[in-house]
Amino acid sequence: MEFDALLLSRIQFAAVISFHIIFPAFTIGLASWLVVLEARWLATRDETWKRLYRFWLKIFAVSFGLGVVSGVVMSYQFGTNWAPFSLFAGEVIGPLMSYEVITAFFLEASFLGIMLFGWERVGDRAHFVATILVAVGTLISAFWILSANSWMHTPAGFEIVDGKAVPTDWWAIVFNPSFPYRFAHMVAATFLSTSFAVAGMAAVALRRRSDDTGARRSLAMALGLAAVLAPLQVFIGDLHGLNTAEHQPAKLAAMEGHWRNEGEHGVPLLLFAWPDEAIEGNRAEIGIPHLGSLIITHSWTGTFPALTEFPADERPPVAVVFWTFRVMVGLGLLMIVVAFWAQWRRWRGRLFEDGLFLRLLPWMIPSGFVALLAGWFTTEIGRQPWVVYGLFRTADGATALARHQVLTSIGGFAVVYSIIFGAGLYYVGRMVLRGIVLPEGGTAVEPGGLQQAKRPLSTIGETLDGDDSAGGG
Amino acid sequence: MFEHFTDATGLALWLPLASAGVIGFSVALYVLMDGFDLGVGILFPGAAKPEWRDAMMVSVAPVWDGNETWLVLGGAGLFALFPVAYATLLPAFYLPLTAMLLALILRGVAFEFRFKTEVHKPFWSASFHVGSVVATFTQGLVLGAFVEGKAIEVGAGHWAWLSPFSVFVGLALLAGYGLLGATWIVKKTEGEMQAWARDVAGRLVAVVAVALVIVSVWMPVMAPEIAARWFAWPNVAMLAPVPIVAGILCVAIFVSLRRGGESLPFYGSFALFLTGYAGLAVSLFPALVPGRYDIWQAASGPSSLSFALVGLGALIPMILGYTLYNYYVFRGKVRLEDVDGYH
Ligand code: HDD
Ligand code: HEM
Ligand code: HEM
Numbered sequence A: 001m002e003f004d005a006l007l008l009s010r011i012q013f014a015a016v017i018s019f020h021i022i023f024p025a026f027t028i029g030l031a032s033w034l035v036v037l038e039a040r041w042l043a044t045r046d047e048t049w050k051r052l053y054r055f056w057l058k059i060f061a062v063s064f065g066l067g068v069v070s071g072v073v074m075s076y077q078f079g080t081n082w083a084p085f086s087l088f089a090g091e092v093i094g095p096l097m098s099y100e101v102i103t104a105f106f107l108e109a110s111f112l113g114i115m116l117f118g119w120e121r122v123g124d125r126a127h128f129v130a131t132i133l134v135a136v137g138t139l140i141s142a143f144w145i146l147s148a149n150s151w152m153h154t155p156a157g158f159e160i161v162d163g164k165a166v167p168t169d170w171w172a173i174v175f176n177p178s179f180p181y182r183f184a185h186m187v188a189a190t191f192l193s194t195s196f197a198v199a200g201m202a203a204v205a206l207r208r209r210s211d212d213t214g215a216r217r218s219l220a221m222a223l224g225l226a227a228v229l230a231p232l233q234v235f236i237g238d239l240h241g242l243n244t245a246e247h248q249p250a251k252l253a254a255m256e257g258h259w260r261n262e263g264e265h266g267v268p269l270l271l272f273a274w275p276d277e278a279i280e281g282n283r284a285e286i287g288i289p290h291l292g293s294l295i296i297t298h299s300w301t302g303t304f305p306a307l308t309e310f311p312a313d314e315r316p317p318v319a320v321v322f323w324t325f326r327v328m329v330g331l332g333l334l335m336i337v338v339a340f341w342a343q344w345r346r347w348r349g350r351l352f353e354d355g356l357f358l359r360l361l362p363w364m365i366p367s368g369f370v371a372l373l374a375g376w377f378t379t380e381i382g383r384q385p386w387v388v389y390g391l392f393r394t395a396d397g398a399t400a401l402a403r404h405q406v407l408t409s410i411g412g413f414a415v416v417y418s419i420i421f422g423a424g425l426y427y428v429g430r431m432v433l434r435g436i437v438l439p440e441g442g443t444a445v446e447p448g449g450l451q452q453a454k455r456p457l458s459t460i461g462e463t464l465d466g467d468d469s470a471g472g473g
Numbered sequence B: 001m002f003e004h005f006t007d008a009t010g011l012a013l014w015l016p017l018a019s020a021g022v023i024g025f026s027v028a029l030y031v032l033m034d035g036f037d038l039g040v041g042i043l044f045p046g047a048a049k050p051e052w053r054d055a056m057m058v059s060v061a062p063v064w065d066g067n068e069t070w071l072v073l074g075g076a077g078l079f080a081l082f083p084v085a086y087a088t089l090l091p092a093f094y095l096p097l098t099a100m101l102l103a104l105i106l107r108g109v110a111f112e113f114r115f116k117t118e119v120h121k122p123f124w125s126a127s128f129h130v131g132s133v134v135a136t137f138t139q140g141l142v143l144g145a146f147v148e149g150k151a152i153e154v155g156a157g158h159w160a161w162l163s164p165f166s167v168f169v170g171l172a173l174l175a176g177y178g179l180l181g182a183t184w185i186v187k188k189t190e191g192e193m194q195a196w197a198r199d200v201a202g203r204l205v206a207v208v209a210v211a212l213v214i215v216s217v218w219m220p221v222m223a224p225e226i227a228a229r230w231f232a233w234p235n236v237a238m239l240a241p242v243p244i245v246a247g248i249l250c251v252a253i254f255v256s257l258r259r260g261g262e263s264l265p266f267y268g269s270f271a272l273f274l275t276g277y278a279g280l281a282v283s284l285f286p287a288l289v290p291g292r293y294d295i296w297q298a299a300s301g302p303s304s305l306s307f308a309l310v311g312l313g314a315l316i317p318m319i320l321g322y323t324l325y326n327y328y329v330f331r332g333k334v335r336l337e338d339v340d341g342y343h
Helices: A006-044 A046-079 A081-116 A124-153 A170-173 A181-207 A212-248 A251-256 A291-297 A318-347 A358-364 A367-384 A403-433 B012-047 B050-060 B064-081 B082-094 B096-118 B121-148 B164-188 B191-222 B224-231 B235-239 B240-258 B262-284 B302-329
Strands: A158-161 A164-166 A271-276 A281-288 A387-390 B286-290
Touching: A006 A046, A006 A081, A006 A124, A006 A181, A006 A367, A006 A403, A046 A081, A046 A212, A046 A403, A046 B064, A046 B082, A046 B096, A081 A124, A081 A164, A081 A170, A081 A387, A081 B064, A081 B082, A124 A170, A124 A181, A124 A367, A124 A387, A158 A358, A164 A291, A164 B012, A164 B302, A181 A212, A181 A358, A181 A367, A181 A403, A212 A251, A212 A291, A212 A318, A251 A271, A251 A291, A251 A318, A271 A291, A271 A318, A281 A291, A281 B262, A318 A358, A318 A367, A318 B262, A403 B096, B012 B050, B012 B064, B012 B164, B012 B191, B012 B302, B050 B096, B050 B164, B050 B191, B064 B096, B064 B302, B082 B096, B082 B286, B096 B121, B121 B164, B164 B191, B164 B240, B164 B262, B164 B302, B191 B240, B191 B262, B224 B262, B235 B240, B235 B262, B240 B262, B262 B286
Parallel strands: none
Antiparallel strands: A158 A164, A271 A281
16 A cells, blocks of 8 residues: 555544544533533522533533634645545535534534633523523534535535536535434434443542432433433434445445345345455355345345445445444444443442442443444445545545645644643543532542642632542542 | 626626625634734733733633634635635645644643643643744745745645745734734733733834835735736725825824723724735735636636525624624623633
8 A cells, every 4th residue: 555645635534533523522412411401400409400510511611622623624624635526526515514614613612602601791591591502503513514424425416517516406415315314323423422421431430439419410311311312323323224225335235244145045144254355255254144134125035236246446445344334333232231231220229339330331431432433434434435425536536745745744633633632531531530529518529639729810710630539439 | 897807797796706705704804803812822921920821811711712713614615615716725835724723723722721730731831822823823824925826826836835925924923913912911901911911012013014014015026916916006096095094003003002092902903904904805806816716717606606605694794793792791801710610
């Protein structure tokens, strides 16, 4: 493989967008979670809800900040690294992204200030409205960007004039065939990822202080939502897959590792395989006979197009698509198990008891984000060699940059993203270790080992330095 | 009216023109609004006391994200309305734009991280300051190279954006944003801190005035096309007031700073920037990618333009409305408790 500017631009794009998506996914989920917490505070005026809100607000702010700065990068990537693609698709994708800016980004950015710093200035109700507007903004943002992305998978509502996609029907563009499924699946994914992140962080806090009321409430609510959404996600995912079968058969064949049809044998569902493009087949295959046919065609011996039915230069890289898909589905099933286990423990009144379950939950913190990235890798790599499916090849889309240019930018992103990601994890980790909402007068609330403001202005509020052993045990 | 630029008529004439207006508007708002918060970052290490630095950050913390969103609109708007310009300009400035984005990242996260720690505070202060300086300098560099035009010629080298002129504009923009930042601090603070900001602003007006004169002489000398454009009718009539207005504004800002004006220096600096910007726009019009494409050649087709403009036209007034509301909520002198309550 030659590391030319095309490959480097692909690596850079995949890296910066994967980095970006983690934070919006978490903020979309947390924004709605904050709406629920503030609503409960307004309804009950129970101080614990307000303190719970303030705790998750800080985590939200970190995630939002990282989402914003990495998002600004995204809006320039298309022009810097994908200029020919921008010329081809700009008239379709560009307006969708402009709508995202004017309907979502400004809304979020403006009301975020009030959400973070304005409570004493605007009053409870106006503050609640700000929280709602930010949450709605995050969902509108997902709407437009997923519409743009879905159009690249299932283009509709355009004609090709002078080698460019020219819009003819905006309704058909925005609501293109794969959009409704992708939007539903993605929004569910962000809520699920957030649920497991919240539950896992709450478990960490709870194991340090079992009387952390905030941790208890967070854990119970998050896993309650997960128990509903995890099964729902499998259902939406199945619909999404059927849509892919209809519109992007080569991608689906790669997801299933399905090389050739063998008549009445039907198609098995492969649990394990090593797809090998050189032999146009799988090594070490383990599968359940007929289940593939049943899931995709709803019949025992139904068939669907196999990889060898497509010219070799129109097939995606099979092994990556096959395995990223299995990572996502595997994690989805694991989430169901964990969420149901939680409901069972809750029913037995043992949800907050220390033990294997609470020790396992922190390990689930990354599960949603990993599944989400795996899903995106399936989708995007499965679309290859096309960047706009069936119309425009990725190889034709890259700007003719010099290698040193892209190497420099990749190096810059690697350094800067490592620093800010590390710092984000570190500060969020310390906040969680500090406890979520401890009972009034508890020992750990007072930052014993922490630096207090020495001069009134030199330290604003409490910082996260110092050792947190006060909360341990 | 635009006959000597294009033979388009009707919608084919007006849609691209309105689109250029939208891009011009969002770039102008970006420069003014992110200009003052970048300026605050540029002046950051100059503050004599740690609490001044805290106050400087708190004064922009609730608004910087909204300010920066105008840059995102500039990018996305160019993508939608003028894809040809988007696909020509961005690759031409690949490295300075990448540096700008990286700098904006380091500056943006400092708002979140700096108040969370005492131990790493110096690191995030540095990241705020260096990020602001690099972002400003690269913006000036790109602006200078854009006006100069060498980097956007067909077949230009990868380093064509680097020239004495572009470096000079980068430095001049540091002074310009610094002025916006200093007058903002004058507006938002009191006492000793305000006196310091007044002093800084007073010096920066002088630097900006000199820089403006140098740029205005350098540009026509450097590029005969620019000279031809400036001194041709009717441009010369439209440009003539620019130096006069700019001169008056510089004096007004200076005098107002001396006489204890609180808001006037800030709005005066806004007006000074707008004047310079208008001068630039007149001298480039109707080119969008100087030397290669004018507004009509670079524009999207009518379907994309009208779809995008309907949304932009309807929503930008709303955005301006709630942006004003946001500034209204955080009006008055900066209060450190705003951040205290949150962190
Ligand atoms: C928490 C995250 C998460 C979880 C648990 C799942 N997914 Fe997923 N999946 C996504 C997050 C995601 C995603 C990130 O949102 C993707 C990437 C692009 C997209 O549209 O959604 C995706 C894509 C995606 C695709 C590819 C769509 C295409 O062809 O473009 C299919 C077929 C499924 N999913 C199906 C499933 C099934 C059957 C699951 C059952 C367990 C499942 N997903 C769990
Ligand atoms: C946020 C979740 C996303 C992730 C994790 C993701 C990931 C990826 C990956 C891994 C590739 C590389 C495929 C390959 O080269 O083999 C890719 C390609 C691409 N994606 Fe996405 N993508 C996401 C969303 C989007 C969206 C929302 C858009 C557009 C609006 C988009 C536009 C593109 C383009 C233009 C390419 C082609 C460039 C390339 O092949 O590298 N992606 N994406
Ligand atoms: C190529 C694709 C993408 C581009 C160009 C892009 C662009 C941006 C930009 C510019 C911002 C900052 C907005 C601000 O200044 O406030 C941002 C933030 C955000 N983006 Fe993306 N984005 C992309 C992919 C995605 C995807 C796939 C999603 C979700 C499904 C998403 C959801 C969000 C959300 C919710 C925010 C708000 C900030 C946050 O919540 O962290 N974006 N994006």
